[in-house]
Amino acid sequence: MKNLHGSFLPVLAAILMWGAAGAASGDESPFKSATFCHGLLDSQAPKDKAEAFYPDETIYLSVELKGRPKTGKVATQFLFRDNVIAEAEVDVAAVNKGILLSAGQNTFAGFNLTHDQPLPVGDCYSAVVTLDGQPLGTFPFRVSPPKDAIVSELKSVTLSKGLDDKNQPVDVTREFDTKDKVVFSGIADLGLGTWIEVGWVLGGMTDSEGTRSITLKENKTGCPFRFSFIPNGGWPAGTHEAVLLMNGREVSREKFTIKNGPALTQTVETTSFKLSSDDGRGGPGTTVSAFTPQDKVLHAGWELKQPTMVKGIRFVWTAIEAGSAKDQVIATATIPSTIHQSISTTLKAKNGLPKGKFKVELFQDERLVDGRTFEVK
Missing domain, CATH: 2.60.40.1930 (Macroglobulin (MG2) domain)
Structure with missing residues (x-):
């Protein structure tokens, strides 16, 4: 099992142009819209609007500003979950220098996100757009499963202390000792490009050392999966949780109890x-x-x-x-x-x-x- 993150290398490019659009508004903010699309016109206005993209597609974003601002920098950060995967900025002065403001024409900043590897599937993406460091908005988008992917669905989950030689759970339980390895296993239909991830929540905090994920490279029905974990120093006493995500969405949260472990503290001594x-x-x-x-x-x-x-x-x-x-x-x-x-x-x-x-x-x-x-x- 390998970690999902770092599996793609996105590159963000930005172009800024002006073109015909609606009349400039008298509002204080020059921001008008941000539109995801499958391409950009020469003016950097959106072409073929989109809300979702396939994993191998380039992501295009067109940001429209009212009129022709003489100064300002438009910047965009693309995020997967809360992690910045690419960013770029353009200077409106570079394109509007020497051009008088003309009613009926607006300015467009075009951004495109390219990547060497397919993007992970899911609703975990957003673009944060700013003008001179001030937020204009956060705009979500999603990456859809490939066209030939089957529907992914969780069938069952089990917590146990181990697996037999056929990878079947043994000692199925919800109560463990401090030195027990907790095995989270299950069955699911998993489509091409789907990724599943388990995180372990102890005392309300996720232990990042235990987070693991796998990504499917083909369609599989009735596919068995398993994750296991024991924290450094053993499990602390109390009730903890194993949380399963599928394409970034929570699909299972399983509680279990450690009765004989040490007390968990967050104060370092x-x-x-x-x-x-x-x-x-x-x-x-x-x-x-x-x-x-x-x-x-x-x-x-x-x-x-x-x-x-x-x-x-x-x-x-x-x-x-x-x-x-x-x-x-x-x-x-x-x-x-x-x-x-x-x-x-x-x-x-x-x-x-x-x-x-x-x-x-x-x-x-x-x-x-x-x-x-x-x-x-």
Whole structure:
């Protein structure tokens, strides 16, 4: 099973023109409309309006402004879910320079989104349009399944502790222990291009480490699927949820209970700290009390008091006094929200660090959890 995200490389182009349209309005906002379409006229006005596109189609968007503004930048961001996948902007001054405002003519900005791989199917897309940084609107669109795709439909789901040699669920239950692997399996009709994704919600927060998805490359009826997960540090006590999405829409939310796990907290408390040299593969190796200028990869890590749903974590590496640097931040890093029993950060120094005194700090939101000084000798 592989993650869906990053499976396409979109490119957004923008062109701005003026052309005949309705009379300019006296409204303060120059914005008139934003229209998705299958193509653009030479004026960048919409051609063949559309609300949906097939996965291999180019997405076109025509933004119409009233009259011929002499200044301003029209920008568009294309989003998949809440992630920006492409953006571009055009300057209205470049096309309207030296042209007198003429009643009955408007300005069109044309944007087109191209991509090397088919776009994921779903209603999870939008375009955010701004003028000089001020929002003009958010406009949704969808990517439809390919023409020859069958209708996707969830048939059944099961939670269990495992699967047998025929991939059938065994120990079907809704109650698990802290070290149990929870298996989410089911049957569905899945059409070409359909993607399904499971997320695990613990204490009201999704553990991003457990999110997995698969995309169908052919039509399959009665198709079995399965996902499994156990958080780092084990399941905390309480009631949690496994949430199944199909093409971005929730189709199942299954609750289960952990009775014997540790209490879940979101406040980071540390019990120990260590510095480590690199193991040659990008991971922590031998524990050290100081580094040398020959160390190109430096590791710092903390053990936590109990499994914690880590959120808002930031690491800061600072040169206190090293070479010509004094109290200078040299690197920062964050980690995704997920359950941790320990947390760590890595500093990569291409030419090594100069001899001197440094510190690495662990923050949760704006709270300093711990800070440690070390030397490069």
